[in-house]
Amino acid sequence: MHKLSPLALAVAGSFFAMPLAFAAEEVAKEEQKIEKIEVTGSRIKGVDLEGTQPLVVISADDIKNSGANSVYELLQDLGQVRGGTGTFSTSESGATSTSTPAGQAAASLRGLGPSSTLTLINGRRVAASSFAAGTQNFVDINSIPLAAIERVEVLATGASAIYGADAVAGVINYILKKDYEGAEVTLSYANSTASSNDATVNANLLFGTNIAGGNLTLFADLFDREGYMASDRDFTKQPALQSNYSYLPKLRDGVNINYYSARSGNEIGNPNCTSPLVTTEFGEEICAYYANQDDQLESPFESQSAGFIYTKDINGLVWNTDFFFSTTKSTAISSPAPIEQVEQINPDHGAWVPETALDIYPADYVDFLYDELWIDPFDTLAGQELWGFQYSARFNDPRTIENKTDSFRLTSSLGGDIANWQWESAILLSQSKSKQKAIAGIYNRYKYSALVHGELCSDGSIANFDEDMGLSCSSGQLLAAFNPLLQNDAANNALLSNAQEVPTRDGKSTVYGWDLRFSGDLMEFNDDFIRAAFGIEARKEEITDTPSLNARARPENRYLVDVFGFGSSLSEADRTQAAAFAEIYAPLSDTVELQLAGRYDYYDDFGSTFNPKVGLTWRPHDSLAIRGSWATSFRAPSLTQAGVKLRTTTATYDCSANQTVADLYCEGFGDVRRPNVLELGNPDLQAETSESVSFGFAWSPTDNTTLTVDYWQFSHEKLVDTDLTAMLARTATDASVRHCGLVPEGETGIAYNPDLCLVTDEAGLTVEDEGANMAQILDAWVAFDEPRFAELPLLRDHVIQLENVGQQDVKGVDLRFSHTLDFAGGRLGLDADWTHYVSFERNKAGSDEIESLIGTFRYPENIASARISWSGEAVYLGLTALYTSSYQDDISRLRGRNIDELTDLGLLDENGEREVSAWTTLRANIGYDFENASLNFTVDNLLDRDPPAVYGTARGFDSINHDAFGRNYRVSFSYFF
Template sequence: MKVFNQSYLAITICTALSINNVALAADETSTDKQKIEKITVTGSQIKGVDLEGMQPLIILDAEAIRKSGASSVSELMKQLGQTRGGEGSFSTSESGATSTSTPAGQAAASLRGLGPSSTLTLINGRRIAASSFASGTQNFVDINTIPLAAIEKIEVLATGASAIYGADAVAGVINYILKKDYKGAELNTSYGNSFNASDNGKVNINFVVGTEIGGGNLTAFVDYFDRSAFSAQDRAFTKDPLLESAYSYLPKNTPNIYYYSARTGNEIGNPNCKTDFVTTEYGEEICAYYRNEDDMLNSELSSSSAGFVFTKDIGDITWNTDFFYSHSNSVAISSPAPINQLDDSDGPWVDETALNAFSDEVRDDLLDQMYIDPFDTIAGRELWGFQFDARFASPRTVEVTTDAIRFVSELSGSLGEWDWDSAVTLSKSESEQQAIAGIYNRYKYHAALAGELCSSGEIANYDGTSGNLACNSGELLAMYNPFLEGNTANNAILEQTQEVPTRDGESTVYGWDARISGELFELNDEFVSAAFGMDVRKESITDTPSLNSQARAENGYLVDVFGFGSSLSEAERLQWGAFSEFYVPLNDQLELQLAGRYDNYDDFGDSFNPKVGISYRPLEELILRASWSTSFRAPSLTQAGVKLRTTTATYDCGANQSVADLYCEGFGDQRSPNVLELGNANLQAEESEALSLGFAFSPTVDTTLTVDYWSFEHEKLVDTDMTRVLSDAISDASLRHCGLVPNGQVGISYEEDLCLVTDSSGLTIEDSGANLGEILNEWVAFDSPRYAELPLYRDHIIQLENTGKQTVSGIDLAFVHYISLTDGEISLNIDATHYIEFDRNKAGSEEIEQLIGTWRYPQDIASAKVAWSTGAFYSSVTLNYTSSYSDDTDGLNGRQIAELSDLGLINEENQRDVEAWTTVRLNLGYDFENMNVNLTINNMFDENPPVAYGSSRGFDSINHDALGANYRASLTYFF
């Protein structure tokens, strides 16, 4: 990069100046000065200089954490306005059992809705290893591995900070600061649950002790947390679907007859359906499935952790070591897997004798409506039968175990008036996943359907001459009948087809850093201070699924099991960086912060990021502040190292009319086909430019008002772009493939028979210059498909790339006022965030869409708290507010839109709003001499989340919560 020589020169000069000044300061050391610990605040590395007022820093101290009522770090962080709004932060409410789901039991905090990978997570100012299981391809720090009992305070800097900390601080930094130098001991126990009849209990027990030992202070802690599962079936408003039309054609193990096997061309409902038939848009009466039946709103989770912080003075040097270990278990559930043909297309085949599961009268009636056709079995026989539509009865269920350790050993001291510290860091996260239910082998299952499965699990050999089936080992099992229910022998055959895929991941960070800070020279009766430092870091990540859940080219990209893909990735990188930071008091009123950092990565290259911050105090009660900086996010190791990831990719027909006409019958809805995703070693770093302007006004010692404007210009976002690939394929024949995409190539996979039709020039879809509109018309005439669109096949291969940009801006407001009474004190706290814009280019388009006010992007987020304390008693009432925004009706299909219209729930543009939501939290506590009791009631008035028809859950689980009124009671005893 062009900035390399300039930045390298600047760093060299700054380092030389610091060494020279350290030597001078060392000669002038005064031994009669009392030693006072100098601290730094997040956003600066200069010790002893108060830069807190120069930047919008949010601090949650020990008292705020204790009174929050939170049982875990993820619960606590959801209370901050800066982490709410948009789709960035997530919790275990988004967990699932598939490769595209959030890893079970894990959670991440994201600032400004920019995503967890754009928020740098620190512990005591240093990095922590990311989860080895990415959320999609975004690596993130699982904040559920950070024990709440060990945290003294949390500092949140919600603006770009790469000039100080390097990569990933695009939206800012969250710094978890651990307890140290603790004296005494405390035992805390808490229990929480909803007021509903269902058991959604949470238990938390932690113990902290601090003592003098070995000439130093040891602060040690243990923490245990257990939470019961929370199902959609636990609440009346999530138990049943909001719309009858929000169904899947694939019922749970009570198959419908596939429409290709019906003489009318319409699906035939299963006569033994356990629920009422639904009427489809084609007038069919079918047995259907609703996701609510198996939706897990919060996964079962248990975690335990232990650790210590040890501090000791060794002469003039202080040795500080912190260590913690955490272990967690979680179970995640996703809807039962669809049952497909062997090649993963719709409508598996079964022998006609499967109809014997019904009475003779019902069987004969079905045969009058059906075709019985020949089909080839997995062993090579030809049978006569029909196709069916179904999913398995058991939900896909996985269990995830995660072990995380973090070890940091630091030496610090002073050289004259200069303070220095240096540390080594080791952080590791290991996760193991195992499918424990609902996963079935496609080959064994199809063999079972044809009566070709052996009791040993092998597929029988077929002798075409004799017409006999034989097993190498074991006995030949009877045919599995998917229409026969409640039969023990039949169910035992299905059990023979189950699989237990596993997945192992490891993420590590090894690092060394050194920093020094102090005073450079005097200016206007004040001192110019500076900090300099460098660090070296090696990161690695592996994510290795078992072979039976991997898509492999030699196997036609078919995963051995149904509905359960995986991500195979492996990458490592070495990084080094150096920074300089200066505090310049220009006069009594004007202060300046200058910083710059250079980072070099051995994979994607280098980056230089500056920062300028300024504060002006025209009055003692008023401070004006501003900062400008650039930041970057290195492509995650998963994004760089994905070998082949089985997932889905959404394409937006509303973003590109040509794509809509060819693939969506002209509609503007969204589709999510199965794809194979490749990493990209040539990815560039995401880049961001941040601006912050604000003021803090304290007219009295009891009143403070802060207002800050902030903005981010975020470019080169890393993602896949299925819409753009489909759009490019219209003119680029190299992206169009009949059948599977050849190994080593990328592009779109179409049904193989599509190449049987041509445009008016005789060109197939694979030929350059082909007219895709004409080919679509010819295909409709040739095949008479149910949907007049180009037939996509499966396993489109697309690559991660730097796809687009986004602009985000808003205003934060915080107001605090204290009123002293003769019998206590009242305080009023108001925190609010107003989003001005959240603009992002549409996938596959240069068109900019405005997200503020759309689905999951509320414009206003606020909380207001009134607290009263008197003597040992304290209490508070907090109102949490999330403004209204549009429902995701654009993502609904035609039958859902029609039902909403018939019910009068949408306007003429097919739009509706998700209502604003306000909940109330009550906190009561009392401090005895050696004990504290605390009660928190969340959502005190049991407000249901606003209805959202665009979500299959019926509500927005990112911005709202379905738990309802719930409480947490805690008792802390101090020894």
């Protein structure tokens, strides 16, 4: 028998409901009934919930007038998804394992993170991306075709009582078009007014017709966007600060001789550096690298999608099937990989080069270097002992990663009426498959090292060495040695291709689901009806993330990934889940309505949870609804978090969060460090929990005026993350997590330079001994080694495990106002949205101390928009202002040399702080509707305002809350057949 793919099974399964529909015709009612609509936030159909909950609806007209080319662009102005660091786009894509997966984007409500926002399509789930952002699984909203969306409903309050896991911050529900008749084609072109080519081309088709007694709606969408670099914008061409330099220049620019090999203890800059030498805080003259020269502000992105929705009414039974498939492709780049010594004893020490490499320099300079250098012996991979020195450099080509994702989603449902009850049952299959391939800038560390030492064979193997016979290859020929000091030599540069590798990464995420729901009148009460909904559902989720062998950290290889600068996770997990839910809507009086909901979820990995919700609405007047709700929610540990076997990444430790950590590992400063770590999953993780409260009112004094005001708050606990700061703080008192050399397999903790065990505290205890005084060991190390930095010497690949380590509490107020004025020639609209964050508190990493984030870096206090629009018989136009308030720059976490430069430039206030300016941009759009066509022209950032300067990030601006696109325009034309 041939094994059918999940897609084939799903397509076949979608038609199973057809014969059942005919078999069940006898239960259908003869009379035609008006369809009862289910609104996001409730499973009860047909109840007028207008005003009872803070639901934001982006209508078809809103989508048309937005000028958006993608779902991310449609949502990016919504106050509920702005603020904080949760929402991200392809501007954060990169080629490293800690970056956003290339070409993907996610929406986060209230800044609580993308995994705390539930994404639905037509009220049902979507498979998460197989490549997590960090360890957070999320739904890639770039995979959802904008052309298929009728409207978007956003409920930014806890909703697990209705929808289950992940609805901690709320729900974004994408409602697809259906029952469409006719055809339309839309073509659009967008670009910035900058000199670079940032063009976006988009074409979509929508077609609907009645066929076989039902309605078939077809859609297709093609999207192609160019990327652009920091070098394409005037304000990012140059580094934000001259002190943002790296000691690792590109090979072609001229390598530095590492300070570890210099007698003076200072880095020695290459006299042939292609850029002016930079003076460091130590007074050195070095050849430097600035990351902005390879910073990709937006990755190129392509997508194609198509699908259908078929709806058929069979004597009162409704059969509905919707299917879409999308494929996306994007290429992301990151700065060229640093070149490290193969054993990487200390990441501050460079790779070794034989002293013969100096022969390229004039004799007088060689004599100078011999006076300045320690020429030491070192062992090569083939077993030679050579004499040489260490150098600091990175490769020439940026790390370039190509990502391709194929996604599909299919649901098929059958529903009907039994007495006063509506029922519906559906099956769901959703899958996302991604493949990542490093196409440039990735080199094998062993091959490269052998190439520099003249030990690489043409077949990629390491040469054999014999004291008498010298070097020889078992197969292939011995290649010439690559000289990293030699610049602009074609033959020398061509040798590098022999060390290049193409690591890959394959991921697949699948969701299988089934549900059965009932909705109807429960009983008469107060001359009305108590209405209810209840149901059951079952779901199975699977996820795999499998990198090629050369991209994995393996114990047999001392956890060194075979290639420089590219790591990834090895992850595999699955789970099954079952749930039962119930919801009641009760009119307690003519003016008071009650909503009660509860849901029980069982997971076969972490257990069960029950989440209730209580909502109350009081209507003292027909024009006024006062509303409030309380609910609990949960987020199940993601499958990536539960199933990570070993993830190579970097982790952040924040010296401002813990003074002990600052004193031992940061010379007392409060900066942030990002060392290499190995991250382990944890099958014992508990679910994250949340409690949410909201109350407010909706007031419509006239048919043309609506004002809503809502206060909301979330208390989010048991957050899953790794906590390197806490692990480092733990080293002050816990010897079990202190290791001289690599952390042994099966253990966790911090890895130190092995030489640290050569010193002791005043009691004679080493760093690995229980009771050792770490401050005294630090003093002893400084006296023994005379290091450049007076801090404990970390090695690499500290091993940390995911845990439930954090909490966050956020409170705020939303205000929305809409008013229209009717005139003889048309309608004038006035709209305003404002989100005010009252507080956002989170525990500092590695500390129980709670820090207040509102007004700090990337957490603006106020986000708002205001729009004035005019719509006439054929013409419509609008002007929108988008506002993000000021907040503090991230000065405290900068290096001392950065702070010194900012002080010299006079950019800091008397408290050593700096405020990032508020940012307001304007969007204008104009459109005209012909008899069978429409034309729309939109200009974003009308005044071409640069984003505010931000020095707490190397980019020089905040790519989360601002953007670098500048003035850009979009023209679209639609024709209706």
